[in-house]
Amino acid sequence: MMSNQLAELISGVKDGSIVPYLGPGVLSDVVHSVTGAAMPADSDSLILAMNGGKPMAPRLMWEFPRAAMDVELKRGRKAVTRFLDATYADGDWSRSAVHDWIASVMPPYVVDVNRDTQLQDTYADRPHTLIRGVARIAGSDYRFRIHHYDGNRYSAKEIAPDDVDPALPILFKPTGSPTPDANYIASDADYVDYITELMGGFAIPGFLKSYRKGKRYLFLGIRLVRDTERMMLSDIIYAAGEPSGWVLIDEPTDKERRFCASKGIEVIEADWRDLLAADPALPDTVGATQGTAEVGC
Numbered sequence: 529m530m531s532n533q534l535a536e537l538i539s540g541v542k543d544g545s546i547v548p549y550l551g552p553g554v555l556s557d558v559v560h561s562v563t564g565a566a567m568p569a570d571s572d573s574l575i576l577a578m579n580g581g582k583p584m585a586p587r588l589m590w591e592f593p594r595a596a597m598d599v600e601l602k603r604g605r606k607a608v609t610r611f612l613d614a615t616y617a618d619g620d621w622s623r624s625a626v627h628d629w630i631a632s633v634m635p636p637y638v639v640d641v642n643r644d645t646q647l648q649d650t651y652a653d654r655p656h657t658l659i660r661g662v663a664r665i666a667g668s669d670y671r672f673r674i675h676h677y678d679g680n681r682y683s684a685k686e687i688a689p690d691d692v693d694p695a696l697p698i699l700f701k702p703t704g705s706p707t708p709d710a711n712y713i714a715s716d717a718d719y720v721d722y723i724t725e726l727m728g729g730f731a732i733p734g735f736l737k738s739y740r741k742g743k744r745y746l747f748l749g750i751r752l753v754r755d756t757e758r759m760m761l762s763d764i765i766y767a768a769g770e771p772s773g774w775v776l777i778d779e780p781t782d783k784e785r786r787f788c789a790s791k792g793i794e795v796i797e798a799d800w801r802d803l804l805a806a807d808p809a810l811p812d813t814v815g816a817t818q819g820t821a822e823v824g825c
Contacts, residue, residue: 534806553749554626597716671731682708745773
């Protein structure tokens with residue numbers, strides 16, 4: 529039965545053998561406390577928010593990185609950063625039910641391909657290591673930045689991989705966040721650089737490459753219909769166990785099924801609400817909005 533399978537996945541997350549991998553769908557129940565607007569997280573909502581609520585040209589509406597590249601070319605890279613800062617540095621967003629669940633579990637390693645701060649807020653009272661992706665920088669062969677959080681604040685400067693405390697939880701946000709400073713993977717040019725170095729082994733620190741060996745993943749709130757997300761996912765979960773993981777998708781496409789089969793990922797026709805409902809440590813009631821959105825890397 530699916531409920532038994534979900535219960536086993538929950539146990540795996542709790543014991544650290546299964547790593548939560550969070551996509552934009554986990555933010556689908558987040559709303560602004562003042563305006564009541566939903567947090568833009570998936571590709572379409574990000575494009576609309578960036579363009580003042582209006583659709584862009586059809587070729588740009590295909591995915592957020594393409595639209596962000598157009599804005600960058602016309603108005604500069606800082607224009608994209610300002611938009612993402614204005615969106616995600618705002619502290620008036622409600623809490624996601626998935627992040628409340630994460631707070632009840634506190635996994636030792638979480639991958640989050642969103643750019644918001646809810647995961648970091650979840651660990652705000654606990655020391656941890658934050659790893660964020662970075663692109664198009666000079667003077668370094670690497671495409672990551674590491675900050676230590678001491679339970680109160682992030683280190684003013686980046687720390688070296690050799691200085692990471694291996695006992696601390698690891699929060700890996702490959703597409704960045706506004707905290708402790710604005711740092712994002714957003715435009716096509718960012719992704720080309722970041723994924724190239726990810727494939728070459730330069731976008732993940734050595735200690736994480738070792739730690740992730742044999743781990744399995746639980747993909748929540750993510751769709752796998754676009755090459756950008758699929759390429760990034762493939763390299764992030766490199767050296768995974770068998771099976772590589774499980775993805776919760778209510779109505780998977782044939783393309784998603786084929787990709788998941790090629791990566792050893794089992795498709796479960798459910799969403800994150802079904803998972804939370806299967807956790808006996810949580811209340812029976814979870815949010816009522818749709819759970820799995822298109823990923824908007």
